[in-house]
Amino acid sequence: MIRYECDKCGAELQANDHQRYIAKLEIFAAASPIDITPVRPEDTSRALDEVIKQLQRANPDDIEDRTYRCFRFDLCDACRKKVIDKPLG
Numbered sequence: 001m002i003r004y005e006c007d008k009c010g011a012e013l014q015a016n017d018h019q020r021y022i023a024k025l026e027i028f029a030a031a032s033p034i035d036i037t038p039v040r041p042e043d044t045s046r047a048l049d050e051v052i053k054q055l056q057r058a059n060p061d062d063i064e065d066r067t068y069r070c071f072r073f074d075l076c077d078a079c080r081k082k083v084i085d086k087p088l089g
């Protein structure tokens, strides 16, 4: 049997509990439109080489944190109300 508890206050919750809520939080990089201008093929190759070098030196977890993260929380009814009132609490 799967046990649930509120991730905010620790209250025990049942799987089909009508007082159990799920909150999801997504954090991702805001992107603005990319300015695409024609470049020489050798400039593109040099730029790609630099990006690859940067990625090889970077920490994979840091790259993931900077691009997209998703969290899922179980909440009791009281904590649901608190989160709705002040999401970043």
Ligand SMILES: [Zn+2]
Residues within 6 Å of the ligand: 006, 007, 008, 009, 010, 011, 075, 076, 077, 078, 079, 080
């Ligand atoms: Zn709670």
